[in-house]
Amino acid sequence: MNSLQNYLLLSSLLFSIGLAGVLIRRNAILVLIGIELMLNAANINFIAFWRFGPDPSALTGSYSHFFPSASPRPKQQSGWLLFSLRIGIPELPT
Amino acid sequence: MTASFMVLALLTVAGMAAAMGLRNAVHCVLALTLGFAGIAALYLQLGAQFVGLAQIMVYVGAVAILAVFAIMMTHNPESANLPVFSSQWIVGCIVAAAVFAVLARAISSSAAFTQVLPPQPDATVHQIGDSLMHRYILPLEIMGLLLTAALIGAVVIAMDRKEEMK
Numbered sequence: 001m002n003s004l005q006n007y008l009l010l011s012s013l014l015f016s017i018g019l020a021g022v023l024i025r026r027n028a029i030l031v032l033i034g035i036e037l038m039l040n041a042a043n044i045n046f047i048a049f050w051r052f053g054p055d056p057s058a059l060t061g062s063y064s065h066f067f068p069s070a071s072p073r074p075k076q077q078s079g080w081l082l083f084s085l086r087i088g089i090p091e092l093p094t
Numbered sequence: 095m096t097a098s099f100m101v102l103a104l105l106t107v108a109g110m111a112a113a114m115g116l117r118n119a120v121h122c123v124l125a126l127t128l129g130f131a132g133i134a135a136l137y138l139q140l141g142a143q144f145v146g147l148a149q150i151m152v153y154v155g156a157v158a159i160l161a162v163f164a165i166m167m168t169h170n171p172e173s174a175n176l177p178v179f180s181s182q183w184i185v186g187c188i189v190a191a192a193v194f195a196v197l198a199r200a201i202s203s204s205a206a207f208t209q210v211l212p213p214q215p216d217a218t219v220h221q222i223g224d225s226l227m228h229r230y231i232l233p234l235e236i237m238g239l240l241l242t243a244a245l246i247g248a249v250v251i252a253m254d255r256k257e258e259m260k
Contacts, residue, residue, distance in 0.1 A: 005207040007136075009198055010103045014110055014129075017192035023186030024179045029164050030114070030122055036157065037110055037126075040133055051140045057134030 015041035053067035098139060106132030117178050120164045129160045182195050 018037030025031050109129030113122045130153040137146035180186065201207060226234050 001155075003207065005201055005239075006099060006103075007140075008201045008207055010106070012194055012197035012201065013107060015197070016190045017107070017110045017114055019193055020187055020190035022185040023189060025114065026176070026178060026180055029161065029168065030119060033122070033126060033161060034114060037113070038131075040130070040153070044133060044136065047137055047140050047142050047145060051142070080230055 004048055004052040007044060007052075011041040011044040011048070014038075014044070099136075101130050102139065105129075106136065114258055119169075123158055123161045123165065126161070130154045130158070141214050144222055171228060174202050 015038050018034045018041060021034030025034065025064050039055065109125050109132055112125035114131055116122045116125060116214050134146045134154065135147035137149055213233075214239065
């Protein structure tokens with residue numbers, strides 16, 4: 001049977017992959033995608049803690065997923081918009 | 095560890111690693127879609143139907159398309175020969191591996207995370223909508239305000255650009 005540990009290990013692995021992407025990629029859009037990946041890893045944690053928590057019927061996981069995944073969205077999107085409209089060529093310095 | 099979890103975890107990790115490692119940016123986004131679909135399947139496996147389907151709609155659908163658009167709009171043919179990774183990529187990989195090592199050690203050494211799955215709760219969309227409209231109405235409104243502000247900001251940025259071109 002799955003334990004909470006497996007989900008937490010998976011999400012920390014995804015977080016590290018996202019962090020590596022943010023640190024090593026030069027294309028700024030892919031850096032933003034790396035940030036997206038780290039946010040997704042956090043969401044897996046929310047859902048896993050909700051499911052394995054003392055009171056899964058309280059639905060807290062659904063809300064704690066809903067708000068964190070929706071609130072960084074404007075920043076992310078405006079980042080993409082800024083890159084595509086203003087800077088044009090998002091290449092970071094080596 | 096069940097077989098379905100293993101398959102989904104492998105699929106997700108492979109998709110995400112490819113998304114961060116491939117050379118072509120469009121291929122990266124396609125691999126990212128695979129990873130997001132794997133995460134959605136994990137949510138469904140955990141019994142969070144609403145969240146899983148929202149993940150498919152928002153991430154697999156909208157975010158991937160937005161990323162493809164952003165990449166194509168900013169595509170620069172001159173940058174095709176430039177390296178895709180930063181020159182200090184080894185340092186970045188070491189930092190990420192160290193972060194994973196710390197997290198994994200903390201998670202696997204704790205006894206608090208080994209409990210087995212409690213019985214399946216019934217989290218219906220009806221219940222979620224009901225409490226979003228009653229108990230969590232204020233956070234919902236604040237989020238709506240934030241999204242509206244972002245929308246207006248996007249329009250303002252685009253308008254500025256148009257005036258510059260004239």
